[in-house]
Amino acid sequence: MVQFNTVEGLVANFKWSRYKGDWWTYDGKSYLLRGNIRYGFASEQLNVSAAFAKTLDAMHFKRFSMSAGQQMAQINNLEPINPVVNAAYSLLRRENFMKLYRKSFFDIGYQQEVTNGVMLTGQLSYQNREPMVNNSNYAFVSEKEDRRYTSNNPLSPESDVPLFNEHQALIFQMTARLRIKQKYATRPDRKVIYGSKYPTVTLGYKKGISGLGSDVDFDFANINIGDDIDMGLFGISSFDVAFGGFFNKSSVPFVDYKHFRGNETIFLNKQEHYGREHAPLNAYHILDYYSRSTTSTYWEGHYEHHFNGFLMNKFPLIRRFKFQMLGGANFLKSGDREYTELYFGVENILKVMRVDFVAGYDDVDNVQTGVRIWFGISNL
Numbered sequence: 549m550v551q552f553n554t555v556e557g558l559v560a561n562f563k564w565s566r567y568k569g570d571w572w573t574y575d576g577k578s579y580l581l582r583g584n585i586r587y588g589f590a591s592e593q594l595n596v597s598a599a600f601a602k603t604l605d606a607m608h609f610k611r612f613s614m615s616a617g618q619q620m621a622q623i624n625n626l627e628p629i630n631p632v633v634n635a636a637y638s639l640l641r642r643e644n645f646m647k648l649y650r651k652s653f654f655d656i657g658y659q660q661e662v663t664n665g666v667m668l669t670g671q672l673s674y675q676n677r678e679p680m681v682n683n684s685n686y687a688f689v690s691e692k693e694d695r696r697y698t699s700n701n702p703l704s705p706e707s708d709v710p711l712f713n714e715h716q717a718l719i720f721q722m723t724a725r726l727r728i729k730q731k732y733a734t735r736p737d738r739k740v741i742y743g744s745k746y747p748t749v750t751l752g753y754k755k756g757i758s759g760l761g762s763d764v765d766f767d768f769a770n771i772n773i774g775d776d777i778d779m780g781l782f783g784i785s786s787f788d789v790a791f792g793g794f795f796n797k798s799s800v801p802f803v804d805y806k807h808f809r810g811n812e813t814i815f816l817n818k819q820e821h822y823g824r825e826h827a828p829l830n831a832y833h834i835l836d837y838y839s840r841s842t843t844s845t846y847w848e849g850h851y852e853h854h855f856n857g858f859l860m861n862k863f864p865l866i867r868r869f870k871f872q873m874l875g876g877a878n879f880l881k882s883g884d885r886e887y888t889e890l891y892f893g894v895e896n897i898l899k900v901m902r903v904d905f906v907a908g909y910d911d912v913d914n915v916q917t918g919v920r921i922w923f924g925i926s927n928l
Contacts (some may be wrong), residue, residue, distance in 0.1 A: 551631050551632070552635040552638060552684075553631070553638065555700055556588025556589070556620065557589050557683055558590065563583070564582070566580075567579065579602040582599040583596075584598070586620065593650065594618075595619055597618060598616060599613070599614070600614055601613035606737060607738060608661050608662075609667065609739070610659065611660075613658075614654075615655045616653065616654045618650065620648050620649075623803055623807075624841070625803065625807055626809045628809045628811060629645050630817075631646070633813050639687050640688055642689060643812075644697050645812055647838075649803065650678040651678070653675040666724065667725040668722070668723070668724050669724075669725075671722075673718070673719045674716070674717070674719075680700055680710075681700050702838040711802060712801050712803070717762055717803075718756070718760055721754045723752050723753075724750070726750070727746065728746040730742075747774060747775035750771070752771075753767075756799070763801075764799050764804065766797050767794065768792065768794050770791065773788075774786070774788035774789070774829070783855040783856040784854050785851070787852075788829045789850075790846075790848050790849075791845075800843050810832050814920060815922065816920045816921065818924070832887075832908075833891055833906040833908065835878075835887060835889070835908065844883035844884075845883070846880070846883070847881050848880045849879045852874060853875055858873075870896055870899075871895075872896045873892065873894055885911050888908065889907070889908040890906070890907055890908075891905060891907070892904070900924060904921075905918075905919055
């Protein structure tokens with residue numbers, strides 16, 4: 549309910565939600581209603597938004613959604629920076645990683661499984677985007693030469709020049725999720741999916757529509773392939789590979805660039821999945837948030853293996869603590885630049901903590917190392 553960032557200053561953020569039915573499993577009678585009232589005391593701006601979603605047919609996963617209002621949004625549309633973590637770094641270290649803009653928007657979306665294993669999702673969005681600048685210099689620590697807030701412009705951190713001019717954007721998005729030979733069971737009121745032995749393939753397309761007052765004009769497409777592989781006693785491996793790019797970039801604001809899930813804090817990224825938080829596979833451990841944002845062709849790969857006690861159980865003393873080991877690698881090629889990370893970690897520490905040790909290097913042989921911490925349940 550209470551946040552802080554350098555754009556809005558102290559923030560009062562009130563959220564309200566109501567849902568009926570078994571929302572996560574698409575109960576045929578379910579709906580979701582959300583509201584948000586947000587006020588920034590330094591920016592003196594009030595933002596109000598609401599969202600509604602309704603399951604129309606649980607047997608075919610038909611769902612309708614709409615939302616509207618004013619909202620503060622991260623320039624990196626993957627929202628890799630947790631507001632609480634950003635507030636702590638800002639107030640205690642004068643490191644303001646979160647970069648924001650304000651949008652007034654109206655979205656409408658629809659989802660349906662057209663045949664077993666083929667899920668289509670579409671959304672049409674109209675937005676008015678306003679650039680924002682810092683309005684607060686407050687922190688618990690004093691300002692020094694090497695401890696100053698950066699501007700809200702990630703491309704020019706030392707300048708208060710806005711990142712972009714106010715503009716409008718009409719954007720259509722469509723996603724097709726494909727699961728070959730998907731296993732399922734039908735109940736009287738809904739269909740229950742049990743997955744597939746084949747990887748999940750996701751095809752995406754985004755169109756920035758020029759016209760009706762919209763200032764954007766671009767076409768973006770991507771393909772994503774991912775899966776979890778159960779290796780029995782040896783643990784579980786997960787991989788995620790993505791490839792994509794713009795084939796029309798006549799007018800692409802920086803907000804619509806392809807961004808990546810970077811991280812510059814000591815905490816691993818978090819992502820909500822069926823109402824619970826976990827560390828997302830497609831997140832980088834020590835990549836900064838905007839240096840690789842691009843309109844060029846990109847591909848990225850992520851691999852992670854959870855040993856689930858296979859190694860730690862060999863040591864009687866350690867086995868008592870039920871620690872588990874994991875390891876992984878992340879790769880990114882954005883345009884003509886490359887970046888690689890290797891990491892290993894220990895999870896299930898006190899049942900809620902994970903610690904990763906990571907080394908990353910780029911195409912000019914710059915090497916970074918770090919430690920990343922995550923609190924929660926690592927495996928879902």
